[in-house]
Amino acid sequence: MRSTGEVMGLDRSFDVAFAKSQLGGGTNVPRSGTVFVSVRDVDKPRVLATVRQLHALGFKIQSTGGTTRFLQANGVPAVKINKVSEGRPHIVDATRTA
Numbered sequence: 843m844r845s846t847g848e849v850m851g852l853d854r855s856f857d858v859a860f861a862k863s864q865l866g867g868g869t870n871v872p873r874s875g876t877v878f879v880s881v882r883d884v885d886k887p888r889v890l891a892t893v894r895q896l897h898a899l900g901f902k903i904q905s906t907g908g909t910t911r912f913l914q915a916n917g918v919p920a921v922k923i924n925k926v927s928e929g930r931p932h933i934v935d936a937t938r939t940a
Contacts, residue, residue, distance in 0.1 A: 873899075878923070878933060879913070880906040894918055904936065 851862030864871055877896050881889055886909065893913060897903055903920040905913060907928075913920040924932040 874901065876902040876904055876936075878904050878936070879920070880909050880925075880933075883908065883912075886912045890916055890918070893920075904933075906933075 849863055849866035851859040851864070851866060853859040853862060861871055877893070879889065879893055890913070893903060894917075897918055903913065903918060904923045905920045906925050907922055910920045910922040923936055924930070926932045926934055
């Protein structure tokens with residue numbers, strides 16, 4: 843049978859298992875930088891702990907308007923970035939310059 847280069851990460855927590863799978867596949871897991879967050883209103887509470895953790899690790903948080911307001915109201919510093927439909931500079935511009 844021919845190998846397809848798949849990797850698997852095993853651990854008791856999803857987070858660590860995922861990180862192991864990425865490292866095993868040769869992906870460099872960033873330890874700093876900027877994270878873009880944009881989620882539906884119903885999902886905002888579900889991402890809060892993860893975004894808090896990323897901020898605590900030193901990542902800068904950029905998000906769309908509603909997500910920025912939610913994060914800031916919950917004590918997470920976030921900088922608003924425009925959606926494409928809101929004009930420039932927007933998230934695509936930020937991604938291209940990163």
